[in-house]
Amino acid sequence: MTTPRPAILIARAVFPEVEHKLRQHFEVESTPPGVFWSPAQLAEKLQGKTGAMTTGGERVDAALLAACPQLKIAANIAVGYNNFDLPAMTAAGVLGTNTPDVLTETTADFGFALLMATARRVSESEHFLRAGQWKEWSLDLFAGVEVHGSTLGILGMGRIGQAIARRGAHGFGMNVIYHNRSRLDADKEAACKARYVSKDELFAQADHVVLVLPYTPTAYHTVGAAEIARMKPSATLINIARGGIVDEDALVAALRERRIAAAGLDVFEGEPQVNPGLLSVPNVVLTPHIASATIPTRTAMAMLAADNLIAYLTEGRALTPLNPQVIAP
Ligand code: DGY
Numbered sequence: 053m054t055t056p057r058p059a060i061l062i063a064r065a066v067f068p069e070v071e072h073k074l075r076q077h078f079e080v081e082s083t084p085p086g087v088f089w090s091p092a093q094l095a096e097k098l099q100g101k102t103g104a105m106t107t108g109g110e111r112v113d114a115a116l117l118a119a120c121p122q123l124k125i126a127a128n129i130a131v132g133y134n135n136f137d138l139p140a141m142t143a144a145g146v147l148g149t150n151t152p153d154v155l156t157e158t159t160a161d162f163g164f165a166l167l168m169a170t171a172r173r174v175s176e177s178e179h180f181l182r183a184g185q186w187k188e189w190s191l192d193l194f195a196g197v198e199v200h201g202s203t204l205g206i207l208g209m210g211r212i213g214q215a216i217a218r219r220g221a222h223g224f225g226m227n228v229i230y231h232n233r234s235r236l237d238a239d240k241e242a243a244c245k246a247r248y249v250s251k252d253e254l255f256a257q258a259d260h261v262v263l264v265l266p267y268t269p270t271a272y273h274t275v276g277a278a279e280i281a282r283m284k285p286s287a288t289l290i291n292i293a294r295g296g297i298v299d300e301d302a303l304v305a306a307l308r309e310r311r312i313a314a315a316g317l318d319v320f321e322g323e324p325q326v327n328p329g330l331l332s333v334p335n336v337v338l339t340p341h342i343a344s345a346t347i348p349t350r351t352a353m354a355m356l357a358a359d360n361l362i363a364y365l366t367e368g369r370a371l372t373p374l375n376p377q378v379i380a381p
Contacts, residue, residue: 056079057077057078057079058077058078058079058102058103058365058366059078059079059080059081059100059101059102059103060074060078060079060080060081060101060102060103060104060105060361060365061080061081061082061083061097061098061101061103061104061105062074062080062081062082062083062105063083063089063094063097063104063105063106063107063110064083064087064088064105064106064107064109064110064129065082065083065084065085065086065087066082066105066129066354067350067351067354069351070351070354070355070358073355073358073362074105074358074361074362077361077362077365077366078103078361078365081097081101083097088109089110091111091115091116094110094116095115095116095119095120098116098119098120098123099120099122100122101120101122101123102122102123102124102125102365103123103124103125103126103127103361103364103365104123104125104126104127105127105129105354105357105358105361106126106127106128106129106135107128107129107130107135108128108130108132108133108134108135108341109135110126110135111135111137112126112135112136112137112141112146112148113137113140114137114140114144117137117140117141117144117146118144123144123146124145124146124147124364124365125146125147125148125149125360125361125364125365125370126141126146126147126148126149127148127149127357127358127360127361127364128148128149128150128151128357129151129350129353129354129357130150130151130344130353131150131151131152131155131212131344132150132266132267132293132294133148133150133374134266134267134268134294136148136374138374138375141375141378142375142377142378145378146378147364147370147373147374147375147378147379148373148374148375149357149360149364149370149371149372149373149374150372150374151352151353151356151357151372152211152372153211154349154352154353154356155212155344155349155352155353156211156212156215157215158343158344158346158348158349159212159215159292159343159344159349160212160215160216160218160219161219162292162318162342162343162344162345163212163216163262163264163290163292163343164216164219164220166290166292166316166318166337166339166343167199167204167260167262167288167290167316168199169316169337170260170288170290170314170315170316170336170337171196171197171198171199171260171288171313171314172194172196172199173194173196173314173335174337175337175338176194176334176335176337177193177194180194196313196314197259197286197287197288197313197314198259199224199226199260200224200225200226201224201225201226201227202226202227202259202260203226203227203228203229203257203258203259203260204216204217204220204221204224204226204227204228204229204258204259204260204262205229205230205231205249205254205255205257205258205259205260205261205262206228206229206230206231206246206261206262206264207230207231207232207251207254207261207262207263207264207265207274207275208232208263208264208265208266208293209230209231209232209236209244209246209264210232210264210265210266212264212292213230213232213262213264213265214236214240214243214244214246216262216264217230217244217245217246218243218244221244221245221246222245227247228244228245228246228247229246229247229248229249229253229254229257229258230244230246230247230248230249230254231248231249231250231251231253231254232248232265235248236248251279252282255279255280255282255283256282256283256284258283258284258287259284259286259287259288260287260288260290261275261283261287261288261289261290262290262292263275263289263290263291263292263293263297263298264292264293265293265297266293267293267294267296267297271294271296271297272296272297273296273297273298273299274297274298275289275291275297275298275299275302275303276298276299276302277299277302277305277306280302280303280306280311280312281306281311283306283311283312284312285310285311285312285313286312286313287312287313288312288313288314288315288316289303289312289314289315289316290315290316290317291315291316291317291318291319292318292319292343293319294319295317295319295320295321295322295323296321298317298321300320300321300327300329300330301327301329303315303330304327304329304330304332304333307333307335307336308329308333310335313335314335314336314337315335315336315337316336316337316339317330317336317337317338317339318339318340318341318342318343319341320341323340323341324340324341326338356371356372359371360372360373364379
């Protein structure tokens with residue numbers, strides 16, 4: 053008698069080659085493109101499944117775990133895992149995995165693209181042109197703020213923060229300052245040409261503040277009215293981390309009153325809903341959570357999540373475990 057193959061759910065549509073790989077090991081239920089499960093639907097879909105391939109949009113919390121006692125692993129296609137209640141997963145003996153490293157450089161590229169689009173008013177000027185409003189060239193037409201030689205302030209100096217710092221320091225001759233829970237060792241600081249400062253100094257001195265910190269409950273509204281008030285009137289704020297890190301109402305007020313020059317946001321507190329205030333101000337560049345979105349990188353992320361599912365459900369090990377104590381208690 054042959055042992056039945058484990059059953060898994062791919063909770064959000066993935067590229068065909070990823071699904072093909074998973075089908076070689078598992079009974080797979082996939083999700084059609086454009087379909088997103090509510091928490092109740094997700095729990096229903098996970099009945100009888102030992103593995104789930106998730107994205108940041110699927111919450112794996114105590115309620116879901118209680119409803120899905122057969123679940124053994126949730127493999128997130130994301131480096132961030134604020135959609136996981138990790139202590140509840142550990143208590144339930146469910147492994148969580150994420151996708152670090154494979155997206156670092158691509159995400160840093162986008163952080164820089166968003167910084168440049170924000171500083172140089174790329175979206176605002178394109179809308180103006182498309183609307184047929186361009187009548188004459190003038191000296192101050194969409195004049196923005198400088199990128200090269202300016203001060204780049206990075207809040208959160210993990211792998212992606214360091215990759216952004218390298219781009220700023222080596223590519224654009226920027227003066228890089230950073231703040232992080234712990235200071236980097238001297239070698240890493242030298243590689244990024246980055247100088248450690250306090251959080252207050254970072255907001256006061258930076259011409260461009262880039263947020264790349266992980267989203268934990270303590271990071272909620274790390275950037276609020278007080279932090280924005282410290283920024284220079286010519287400064288920009290770029291968020292490629294998680295929306296909840298910024299108090300969006302405070303940011304809208306500052307943008308509207310031009311207390312800072314502009315913002316570039318790839319992530320939003322209630323995404324995919326966007327704070328209507330942000331849609332009403334011109335000096336903000338808004339993108340739909342695409343910082344890691346290139347075909348090669350999104351493929352690598354999904355393949356890493358697939359490899360975690362395969363390694364854990366067939367061999368009891370994982371490549372990038374978040375709560376390894378579940379594997380080796
Ligand atoms: C990540 O990897 O965390 C990105 O934000 C995609 O969710």
